[in-house]
Amino acid sequence: MTKLSEWLCVALIFVSVWLPVLLGLTPIPVTDASVRLHVWLTPVYLVVIFGAISAFIVLYRVFTFNDCPDAYDELKRQITEAKDDLKRKGFKFTDS
Template sequence: MTRATEAATAGAIALVIYIAAWIGVIPLPQTFYEQILPVLPWWSLVSFGAYSLGSIGYHLMTFEDCPGAYQELMGQIQEAKIELSAKGVPIS
């Protein structure tokens, strides 16, 4: 399974559980229905945003260069220049 499929599956399961709790299929204490359940979607949205920003920040701080990818890209640029020159396109 891909990450997108796993995330969609987890989201669907969480949504089904939330709806089941909202309509009362899952028996929970009254304080949970009144105080926690209404703000649970906002709490999850804020938590996801904080996780996303933290993940992006961490990966920016630990960003590593990829010399192999650089060499591959430079080779592709040279191939493109050769092909375009063969077709008569002026390249500086």
């Protein structure tokens, strides 16, 4: 099952529960105004929660990003080798 189909299944389940409650088609009607307001705002709450969780995950992965000193050293060596090769072929570098 792909991620798209998983999200579509979750969205379908949510809408199939949320819409009958919203329209009053459930055996227990929602008559309280504050509860009805929160039922209306449930999709907004879910979007805000999704955004907060996504921001937390991105920030966590940025803060725990690993440095790679070996890769840095290898890249510096490859740059030096490329410069030396280009100098042998007649390219002149201008240091700025």
